Amino acid sequence: MDLKIFRQLILVLCTTFSVFCSAQKNDLGAWYMYFGSNKISKKFNFHNEIQYRNFNGIGNLEQLLIRTGIGYDVTENNNNILLGYGFILSQPYINGEKSENTEHRIFQQFITKQSFGRFNLQHRYRLEERFLQDDFRMRFRYFLGFNIPITNKQMLPKTLYLSAYNEIFLNLDSPVFDRNRVYGALGFIINKNLRIEAGYMNQIQENKNRGQIQIGFYNNIPFTGN
Known part of the structure; x- marks a missing residue:
């Protein structure tokens, strides 16, 4: 599958998702995401991320x-x-009225990757210190994700692939369980540093399920020639 065909596929998905989201009266949300992990030296990388x-x-x-x-x-x-560090602006509905609150977040994480045949696994362990407007909380997150190439045996440029993950969020105080996310998507590797995914994520929080359409763009262009 070439890039032109994949762009057309994404356009069809976006159009379908927009119509479906409108019909569902907010039962289905949409997340548009950018993730950057850019080398600044042989050992160090700069992480940058925006989610709308x-x-x-x-x-x-x-x-x-x-x-x-x-x-x-x-x-x-x-x-x-x-x-x-993370900055989060939230606009939830409370009693039918939209409100606004902000959060400043410091986090530490460890990511390790493994490969088994076509399976490319990633484990992420993250600890968050959350400075809310009227509260302070700490939370632990464990993420297990994998990518499987479809049109090649490896994750090479111009490859179509499947992506999936499960992530659990645990508070360090009561209640311990915060939420769980399950995700599945179709992705395309544009070149060795750029790829795009379109998929669906289901989140369980406070015994409620909510679906999210997700479109993500990943940028690994290095800031150094090393």
């Missing part, structure tokens, strides 16, 4: 999330430890 989350297809902001951080590879291109 909507209650519906587009135009009704639920949350704006901006994250950044500096990571260090313990081994070559693997076993990355990272210290980061």
Whole structure:
């Protein structure tokens, strides 16, 4: 599948998602996401991330999330430890009225990657210190994700692939369980540093299920020639 065909596929998906989201009266949300992990030296990387989350297809902001951080590879291109900061603007509905609150977040994480045949696994362990407007909380997150190439045996440029993950969120106080996310998507590797995914994520929180259409763009262009 070439890039032109994949662009057409994404356009069809976006159009379908927008119509479906409108019909569902906010039962289905949409997240538009950018993730950057850019080498600044042989061992260090710069993490940059923006997520625009909507209650519906587009135009009704639920949350704006901006994250950044500096990571260090313990081994070559693997076993990355990272210290980061996040700013989160939320606009939830309370008793039918839209409100607004902000959160500042410091986080530490460790990512390790493994490969088994076509399976490319990623484990992420993250600890968050959350400075809310009227509260302070700490939370642990475990993420298990994998990518499987479809049109090639490896994750090479111009490859179509399947992506999936499960992530659980645990508070360090009561209640311990915060939420769980399950995700599945179709992705395309544009070149060795760029790829795109379109998929669906279901989130369980406070015994409620909510679906999210997700479109993500991933940028690994290095800031150094090393």
